[in-house]
Amino acid sequence: MKDEVTSREERIDNLKGMGCSRKRVEDARFTQGKGNYVDDIKLDGMIFGDFVRSPYAHARIKSIDTAAALEVPGVLAVLTAKDLEPLGLHWMPTLAGDKQMVLADGKVLFQGQEVAFVVAEDRFAAADGIEAVEVEYEELEVLVDPFKSLESDVVLREDTVDEAGKPVDGAHGPRKHHNHIFTWEAGDKDPTFEVIDNAEVVATESMYYHRTHPCPLETCGCVASMDKVNGKLTVWGTFQAPHAIRTVVSLITGIEEHNIRIISPDIGGGFGNKVGAYPGYICSAVASIVTGKPVKWIEDRMDNLMTTAFARDYHMTGRISATKEGKITGLHCHVTADHGGFDACADPTKFPAGFMNICTGSYDIPTAFLEVDGVYTNKAPGGVSYRCSFRVTEAVYFIERMIEVLAIELNMDAAELRRINFIKKEQFPYTAALGWEYDSGDYHTAWDKALKAVDYDGLRAEQAQRVEDFKAGKTRSLMGIGLSFFTEIVGAGPVKNCDILGLGMFDSCEIRIHPTGSAIARLGTISQGQGHATTFAQILASEIGLPADSITIEEGDTDTAPYGLGTYGSRSTPVAGAATAMAGRKIRAKAQMIAAYLLEVHDDDVEFDVDRFVVKGAPERFKTMKEIAFAAYNQAIPGIEPGLEAVSYYDPPNMTYPFGAYVCVMDIDVDTGVADIRRFYALDDCGTRINPMVIEGQVHGGLTEALAVALGQEIAYDDMGNVKTGTLMDFFLPTAWEVPNYETDYTVTPSPHHPIGAKGVGESPHVGGVPCFSNAIQDAFRPFGNRHTNMPHDHWRIWKTANELGLHG
Amino acid sequence: MSKKQHYKITVNGKEEEFLAEPRELLIYTLRERLNITGPHIGCETSHCGACTVTIDGKSVKSCTMFVAQADGKDITTIEGIGGPDDLHPLQNAFKEHHGLQCGYCTPGMITRATKLLEENPNPTEEDIRFGMAGNICRCTGYQNIVKSIMAAAAEMNAAKEAAE
Ligand code: FES
Ligand code: FES
Numbered sequence: 001m002k003d004e005v006t007s008r009e010e011r012i013d014n015l016k017g018m019g020c021s022r023k024r025v026e027d028a029r030f031t032q033g034k035g036n037y038v039d040d041i042k043l044d045g046m047i048f049g050d051f052v053r054s055p056y057a058h059a060r061i062k063s064i065d066t067a068a069a070l071e072v073p074g075v076l077a078v079l080t081a082k083d084l085e086p087l088g089l090h091w092m093p094t095l096a097g098d099k100q101m102v103l104a105d106g107k108v109l110f111q112g113q114e115v116a117f118v119v120a121e122d123r124f125a126a127a128d129g130i131e132a133v134e135v136e137y138e139e140l141e142v143l144v145d146p147f148k149s150l151e152s153d154v155v156l157r158e159d160t161v162d163e164a165g166k167p168v169d170g171a172h173g174p175r176k177h178h179n180h181i182f183t184w185e186a187g188d189k190d191p192t193f194e195v196i197d198n199a200e201v202v203a204t205e206s207m208y209y210h211r212t213h214p215c216p217l218e219t220c221g222c223v224a225s226m227d228k229v230n231g232k233l234t235v236w237g238t239f240q241a242p243h244a245i246r247t248v249v250s251l252i253t254g255i256e257e258h259n260i261r262i263i264s265p266d267i268g269g270g271f272g273n274k275v276g277a278y279p280g281y282i283c284s285a286v287a288s289i290v291t292g293k294p295v296k297w298i299e300d301r302m303d304n305l306m307t308t309a310f311a312r313d314y315h316m317t318g319r320i321s322a323t324k325e326g327k328i329t330g331l332h333c334h335v336t337a338d339h340g341g342f343d344a345c346a347d348p349t350k351f352p353a354g355f356m357n358i359c360t361g362s363y364d365i366p367t368a369f370l371e372v373d374g375v376y377t378n379k380a381p382g383g384v385s386y387r388c389s390f391r392v393t394e395a396v397y398f399i400e401r402m403i404e405v406l407a408i409e410l411n412m413d414a415a416e417l418r419r420i421n422f423i424k425k426e427q428f429p430y431t432a433a434l435g436w437e438y439d440s441g442d443y444h445t446a447w448d449k450a451l452k453a454v455d456y457d458g459l460r461a462e463q464a465q466r467v468e469d470f471k472a473g474k475t476r477s478l479m480g481i482g483l484s485f486f487t488e489i490v491g492a493g494p495v496k497n498c499d500i501l502g503l504g505m506f507d508s509c510e511i512r513i514h515p516t517g518s519a520i521a522r523l524g525t526i527s528q529g530q531g532h533a534t535t536f537a538q539i540l541a542s543e544i545g546l547p548a549d550s551i552t553i554e555e556g557d558t559d560t561a562p563y564g565l566g567t568y569g570s571r572s573t574p575v576a577g578a579a580t581a582m583a584g585r586k587i588r589a590k591a592q593m594i595a596a597y598l599l600e601v602h603d604d605d606v607e608f609d610v611d612r613f614v615v616k617g618a619p620e621r622f623k624t625m626k627e628i629a630f631a632a633y634n635q636a637i638p639g640i641e642p643g644l645e646a647v648s649y650y651d652p653p654n655m656t657y658p659f660g661a662y663v664c665v666m667d668i669d670v671d672t673g674v675a676d677i678r679r680f681y682a683l684d685d686c687g688t689r690i691n692p693m694v695i696e697g698q699v700h701g702g703l704t705e706a707l708a709v710a711l712g713q714e715i716a717y718d719d720m721g722n723v724k725t726g727t728l729m730d731f732f733l734p735t736a737w738e739v740p741n742y743e744t745d746y747t748v749t750p751s752p753h754h755p756i757g758a759k760g761v762g763e764s765p766h767v768g769g770v771p772c773f774s775n776a777i778q779d780a781f782r783p784f785g786n787r788h789t790n791m792p793h794d795h796w797r798i799w800k801t802a803n804e805l806g807l808h809g
Numbered sequence: 810m811s812k813k814q815h816y817k818i819t820v821n822g823k824e825e826e827f828l829a830e831p832r833e834l835l836i837y838t839l840r841e842r843l844n845i846t847g848p849h850i851g852c853e854t855s856h857c858g859a860c861t862v863t864i865d866g867k868s869v870k871s872c873t874m875f876v877a878q879a880d881g882k883d884i885t886t887i888e889g890i891g892g893p894d895d896l897h898p899l900q901n902a903f904k905e906h907h908g909l910q911c912g913y914c915t916p917g918m919i920t921r922a923t924k925l926l927e928e929n930p931n932p933t934e935e936d937i938r939f940g941m942a943g944n945i946c947r948c949t950g951y952q953n954i955v956k957s958i959m960a961a962a963a964e965m966n967a968a969k970e971a972a973e
Contacts, residue, residue, distance in 0.1 A: 032896075033848070040840075217849075218851065300853060301853065529910035693907050698910075728854060735941075736939075739952075
């Protein structure tokens with residue numbers, strides 16, 4: 001038998017299990033143009049819907065006249081809020097406990113807001129129809145600045161005040177003002193203030209983390225198809241959380257959940273953009289119910305940038321205190337969060353500011369206090385986690401900037417300041433001042449490895465020389481060394497404190513082993529490019545001893561996949577990956593009984609070895625998993641049910657805390673503001689590594705999105721609430737030309753509570769990358785008195801910094 | 810709406826004749842009329858390159874061309890570059906070197922890269938980064954795309970040498 005002559009190493013290789021750079025199984029179809037994205041779906045009789053959108057950021061709607069539009073050849077119907085109202089669908093609940101207009105109900109609150117939905121035979125006819133809808137607006141005063149909004153008499157949302165005009169409570173408690181959404185606090189206020197007020201050294205800084213957008217290459221869209229014969233609604237769409245969407249659709253339409261089927265086909269990138277529920281989904285479903293035809297709605301790029309899912313927009317003020325030697329003693333952070341016209345943040349219910357309370361970062365800070373005020377303005381709703389766990393990018397940016405500012409205050413090297421404040425290896429599990437229990441970490445080792453890899457001391461010497469040369473007029477270029485050390489909090493999460501609309505944030509995996517020893521596994525998550533079909537099969541291969549190549553992974557169809565909360569916040573590996581391992585272990589437990597029966601020994605006398613169960617002490621006596629699978633289906637085994645299947649719903653006991661150490665070296669042309677990235681070194685510790693090739697790819701991608709955000713990408717508004725960056729002409733997406741080669745590295749500190757020790761990696765490089773790029777720019781100007789400048793550091797802003805520091809002579 | 814006109818184009822070696830409004834964008838002709846869904850739509854403003862096809866030997870963003878302008882032309886899309894039985898070296902290299910993640914940019918990337926390598930069979934990394942700058946990828950950070958194209962170039966050159 002071939003098995004007997006194969007070495008153990010060969011058997012391990014043959015599985016292509018965890019730890020190997022298995023090539024992706026998804027790639028064959030994608031490289032041949034055979035992906036199946038939502039816009040590729042074509043159904044018989046399918047029609048198209050598109051929106052009339054508001055040109056104004058704040059206006060009352062006096063009238064909507066659809067008569068002319070209905071005359072346009074090809075136009076079939078035009079929906080307005082009036083049509084949705086009898087169904088109770090003119091507003092919809094948001095994930096943040098607020099509600100949002102599906103179609104403008106009397107007024108509009110941001111530019112691009114959905115006013116009417118035109119349904120037509122094709123996209124071009126829909127566009128003609130949109131032109132013909134006549135809307136009469138009465139412009140109202142526009143509030144784009146959250147600080148002004150909090151002082152304004154203008155009531156943005158009439159549902160925030162009672163008849164007397166007094167603010168009524170919101171979903172997260174009392175309002176301070178009619179345009180105020182919530183206050184969220186963590187930590188101890190008085191003790192923190194006392195420490196900071198009496199500290200030897202205090203650094204204070206205000207920073208604005210600008211509004212940006214995840215902008216995946218594929219925009220959002222759906223095809224809704226109501227089968228009136230069977231009473232079943234099927235919706236294909238760009239959903240990062242298909243099951244949650246099914247439940248939401250059921251709750252708001254009253255259609256029973258078994259009569260709704262949500263399918264996420266291939267998704268062309270998500271990065272947080274595709275977590276929420278958008279008016280387009282609701283209107284398509286309604287239009288399909290009304291017309292009895294399948295309705296497709298696909299955003300164009302402007303719709304996408306202007307209306308669905310902005311990210312960030314946090315105004316943060318911090319105070320950090322320390323001893324003269326640089327030991328940090330306290331941290332205070334206040335955030336004014338601009339949520340736009342509706343609070344549609346995609347955060348777990350109890351966390352209106354996400355996990356912003358991870359803002360003590362990687363440091364042992366004894367006392368801290370965080371307060372976040374959410375505010376309505378005339379901007380688009382959203383507040384999604386753009387390639388990060390909920391608000392973690394903001395938190396890490398905040399602390400990594402505060403550390404740099406404190407280093408200036410202390411006149412200390414910022415790398416050293418980090419080192420003396422890191423949480424020590426032996427302190428894990430570590431409970432931070434703002435409440436989180438960090439599972440594991442070895443920060444000093446990672447930091448030392450990173451600094452050594454880049455020859456940190458050498459870089460600082462070179463930089464000092466450059467400053468001298470600059471002062472001597474020998475060069476017009478400055479050198480910046482950007483540092484960041486981040487701790488992420490991912491894998492939401494424990495059902496005890498994480499839910500979305502009351503749905504616990506567990507995840508799931510169901511496995512069926514086929515008689516001839518191959519398998520299918522279905523998960524509650526959905527890949528948007530992360531390669532789940534490849535990596536989850538690897539986890540299973542190692543757990544159940546069948547080759548990854550013999551395991552099909554399926555996700556995204558709510559009729560077949562087990563219930564799960566989807567893919568975002570780096571939760572797939574920590575939660576669904578764990579579910580996969582646990583389901584695999586159930587398979588293995590049953591396989592052990594079958595093997596023992598076949599080998600005629602006691603259950604405890606066999607043990608698992610790579611791809612088989614062997615009799616302890618007699619390795620020549622074994623049954624391979626393939627043989628066991630067959631036996632499960634073809635033999636009557638006393639006391640054991642036939643078949644080999646398992647399902648696991650995994651509720652993680654804790655989050656996971658990946659971390660990393662990044663260093664960026666830039667040369668900055670003082671006269672043009674052009675920043676040339678000479679080097680970027682990224683060390684990531686994501687615990688157990690499932691597929692190094694995929695991890696590296698995630699790091700490259702996350703760093704590139706970090707580069708984008710730090711160096712130019714923003715959603716900017718003028719005072720009238722016009723979006724100034726609504727196309728790819730103005731919204732910065734780096735091309736191959738602007739992006740450097742990255743050096744990647746790693747350490748491995750497994751998560752102690754995760755079945756395979758994995759922590760998740762997709763978002764770390766973004767979270768850690770943004771402060772690293774920003775710090776590099778700021779560091780270049782530190783010798784000339786720079787403390788902090790706001791992102792995005794585009795050429796103009798860098799030039800301006802240089803100019804303000806008097807470097808242009 | 811304007812009057813429909815008669816058009817004739819060749820796509821991946823096959824002649825197609827149909828009536829369409831002249832304002833129809835070529836990407837929709839391909840995707841919706843002819844069911845060639847390899848080329849994708851990422852912007853419709855010529856910025857992202859997801860819709861890249863080859864027209865009469867040149868890389869063209871098909872979202873920015875009216876079907877009227879494509880009348881009589883010879884068009885190649887990703888579907889015409891290689892399939893299960895005749896994979897193009899670029900298709901293989903993208904898989905081998907992890908040159909894609911979500912795959913949405915990939916058809917446009919590979920289509921563009923075939924032209925790049927035709928015009929410059931021995932590109933430097935810089936040549937590739939410059940020559941591919943019209944194609945945006947949001948997932949990979951480009952490093953592995955560059956690597957994939959380098960590897961395909963090497964493989965194609967080796968095959969050419971072997972054939973000579
Ligand atoms: S869709 Fe044509 S360039 Fe973006
Ligand atoms: S692989 Fe997703 S856009 Fe390139």
